[in-house]
Amino acid sequence: MDVHTLAQKLHDFEGVSRKAPIADIARMFDDVRESYGGTVVDMGDDAAIIDIGGDEVILFAADGIWGRITEASPWWTGYTSVVVNINDISAMGARPLAMVNVMSSSHKDVCDGMLQGMKDGVRKFGVPMVGGHLHPDTPYNSLSVSIIGIAKKDCVIRSDTACVGDTVIVGYDMEGRVGKNSPYSWDTTSFKDSETVRSRFMIMQKIGEKHLVTAGKDISNPGTIGTLGMLCETSMVGAEVDLGQIPKPADVALDQWLMIYPATGYIVTAKPENVDECLNAFEEVGITAAVIGKIDDSCRVKVTDGENSADVFDFSKDLITGIKE
Amino acid sequence: MDVHTLAQKLHDFEGVSRKAPIADIARMFDDVRESYGGTVVDMGDDAAIIDIGGDEVILFAADGIWGRITEASPWWTGYTSVVVNINDISAMGARPLAMVNVMSSSHKDVCDGMLQGMKDGVRKFGVPMVGGHLHPDTPYNSLSVSIIGIAKKDCVIRSDTACVGDTVIVGYDMEGRVGKNSPYSWDTTSFKDSETVRSRFMIMQKIGEKHLVTAGKDISNPGTIGTLGMLCETSMVGAEVDLGQIPKPADVALDQWLMIYPATGYIVTAKPENVDECLNAFEEVGITAAVIGKIDDSCRVKVTDGENSADVFDFSKDLITGIKE
Numbered sequence: 001m002d003v004h005t006l007a008q009k010l011h012d013f014e015g016v017s018r019k020a021p022i023a024d025i026a027r028m029f030d031d032v033r034e035s036y037g038g039t040v041v042d043m044g045d046d047a048a049i050i051d052i053g054g055d056e057v058i059l060f061a062a063d064g065i066w067g068r069i070t071e072a073s074p075w076w077t078g079y080t081s082v083v084v085n086i087n088d089i090s091a092m093g094a095r096p097l098a099m100v101n102v103m104s105s106s107h108k109d110v111c112d113g114m115l116q117g118m119k120d121g122v123r124k125f126g127v128p129m130v131g132g133h134l135h136p137d138t139p140y141n142s143l144s145v146s147i148i149g150i151a152k153k154d155c156v157i158r159s160d161t162a163c164v165g166d167t168v169i170v171g172y173d174m175e176g177r178v179g180k181n182s183p184y185s186w187d188t189t190s191f192k193d194s195e196t197v198r199s200r201f202m203i204m205q206k207i208g209e210k211h212l213v214t215a216g217k218d219i220s221n222p223g224t225i226g227t228l229g230m231l232c233e234t235s236m237v238g239a240e241v242d243l244g245q246i247p248k249p250a251d252v253a254l255d256q257w258l259m260i261y262p263a264t265g266y267i268v269t270a271k272p273e274n275v276d277e278c279l280n281a282f283e284e285v286g287i288t289a290a291v292i293g294k295i296d297d298s299c300r301v302k303v304t305d306g307e308n309s310a311d312v313f314d315f316s317k318d319l320i321t322g323i324k325e
Numbered sequence: 326m327d328v329h330t331l332a333q334k335l336h337d338f339e340g341v342s343r344k345a346p347i348a349d350i351a352r353m354f355d356d357v358r359e360s361y362g363g364t365v366v367d368m369g370d371d372a373a374i375i376d377i378g379g380d381e382v383i384l385f386a387a388d389g390i391w392g393r394i395t396e397a398s399p400w401w402t403g404y405t406s407v408v409v410n411i412n413d414i415s416a417m418g419a420r421p422l423a424m425v426n427v428m429s430s431s432h433k434d435v436c437d438g439m440l441q442g443m444k445d446g447v448r449k450f451g452v453p454m455v456g457g458h459l460h461p462d463t464p465y466n467s468l469s470v471s472i473i474g475i476a477k478k479d480c481v482i483r484s485d486t487a488c489v490g491d492t493v494i495v496g497y498d499m500e501g502r503v504g505k506n507s508p509y510s511w512d513t514t515s516f517k518d519s520e521t522v523r524s525r526f527m528i529m530q531k532i533g534e535k536h537l538v539t540a541g542k543d544i545s546n547p548g549t550i551g552t553l554g555m556l557c558e559t560s561m562v563g564a565e566v567d568l569g570q571i572p573k574p575a576d577v578a579l580d581q582w583l584m585i586y587p588a589t590g591y592i593v594t595a596k597p598e599n600v601d602e603c604l605n606a607f608e609e610v611g612i613t614a615a616v617i618g619k620i621d622d623s624c625r626v627k628v629t630d631g632e633n634s635a636d637v638f639d640f641s642k643d644l645i646t647g648i649k650e
Binding site: 047048050052054056058060061062063064066067097098100101102104130131132133135138139140142144146148150 | 372379386423425455
């Protein structure tokens with residue numbers, strides 16, 4: 001696939017385009033946001049940052065899962081709801097504290113499956129589910145989970161703080177497999193022991209505490225380039241990515257890999273002097289990390305194969321979330 | 326309506342019986358709960374209590390709204406999602422910090438209505454909505470909101486700590502009206518100024534800080550007697566309630582009133598020496614409060630009209646939530 005075709009495919013990817021309505025929601029709360037001086041509110045990040053006084057902040061996020069996946073695999077729905085919520089917190093350098101859920105289904109077997117999935121996630125990641133609300137009589141299945149975490153105020157990794165000249169690094173847990181339920185899911189946790197999983201998903205906390213990065217974000221539904229796009233959009237910068245530098249499993253095509261939600265995968269930006277230590281920190285816990293590009297002032301996200309390059313996003317006309325700081 | 330008929334009606338009320346599956350969920354997490362020494366987990370309360378070290382604890386709760394109400398009034402869905410979540414926190418004596426939501430609808434007008442309702446709730450109560458997740462393509466409408474709050478560890482009001490001999494007090498904001506969408510809803514906030522609303526919903530924080538009560542709970546879907554039932558069940562005590570002492574709007578029948586979700590309504594239990602100060606605290610902010618009964622060791626919740634009495638719940642055979650400490 002040539003670079004222009006790939007760039008267009010990544011631009012049009014549903015995982016990216018579904019993010020668009022977020023801007024409308026963020027704007028709805030614009031005027032009421034201003035009245036809360038004590039709260040660091042950041043709709044561009046996966047979790048909001050709540051100032052509770054003192055050195056520490058509380059992070060707070062929510063994610064929901066619905067539709068075919070809940071029927072195809074209630075267990076996976078429950079399990080993945082835990083994974084995505086923990087990623088929202090841990091990717092920002094915080095320690096997850098607890099989750100709560102709102103579950104809807106009129107089928108007992110679906111409820112049982114979702115609960116078992118959540119329970120297995122709780123065991124694997126060591127983050128408790130402390131409350132739940134069940135709608136036992138809905139004509140649909142859905143699961144919403146929210147999570148809180150805690151971090152030192154000056155160690156939080158945000159996505160709106162990348163600077164021109166920073167190096168772009170990607171880190172993936174390559175010991176995974178394409179999920180049964182979607183070609184764009186990559187399971188890195190369900191078959192691994194708890195200790196390995198916990199050390200990998202908590203790596204961003206170490207990186208935050210050592211101040212090794214200027215910005216970061218976990219790679220989620222928009223995939224690797226889409227997630228970098230969101231980071232650049234909220235940071236109001238651009239980036240160029242060398243496709244040849246992106247670590248990739250041998251048996252997965254590049255276009256598919258770039259649209260995968262890698263479960264344990266991060267985009268970070270670092271000052272050149274911190275790049276080596278950052279790469280080492282990832283590698284120490286078994287995450288494959290590589291320098292894949294550079295932040296620039298173009299307000300475009302470009303991909304290159306060394307010979308040709310093409311824009312995936314041009315923020316003079318494209319909106320991903322539409323959120324700009 | 327005679328006491329026995331009323332007792333049976335309150336026992337069978339759907340607002341009570343829908344609580345039953347909670348016990349199953351709580352039990353699912355029993356064995357994983359034990360591994361988290363630092364977390365005070367309490368499924369009997371509306372919010373879980375999270376120990377973050379130091380003098381303060383974080384409270385964390387979730388509530389979901391779905392179904393007919395979302396079509397009948399998207400605005401009310403959004404607004405009431407804020408009200409119920411704030412009650413979960415404020416009724417436990419904590420200060421609400423922030424909310425996040427997961428919203429599902431494929432209808433733009435429904436989304437806009439729910440958002441506007443949330444926004445108006447945010448303005449009214451002064452608690453920010455700091456994050457959101459939208460499913461713009463679901464074949465149903467639903468809204469899940471979760472909330473966090475903060476309190477001094479020794480000021481939290483729990484529902485599992487009522488003691489034999491305590492006085493039962495009820496407090497209602499009587500300046501309300503039956504909601505348009507249900508005979509069992511009572512709107513006490515949408516038409517009032519923000520200052521009045523905030524002073525009333527934050528009264529439990531004052532009561533907690535002064536240590537005036539032994540236990541408490543906001544009156545929610547199970548209504549006044551159902552909520553007292555939940556409090557007695559988790560505290561493993563009984564209670565007798567004198568129906569004639571319950572404050573009631575003149576134009577609402579007693580059976581309807583006892584099944585209403587009063588929006589700003591609390592059941593608390595107090596040592597006899599603190600009863601007067603507790604009643605005064607409620608009255609000072611415009612909440613009508615009265616002594617309605619006494620906690621005993623019967624493990625039954627009884628109502629009496631002065632001549633006859635009847636059991637509403639007998640915990641030797643009835644389960645409301647099934648949660649016992």
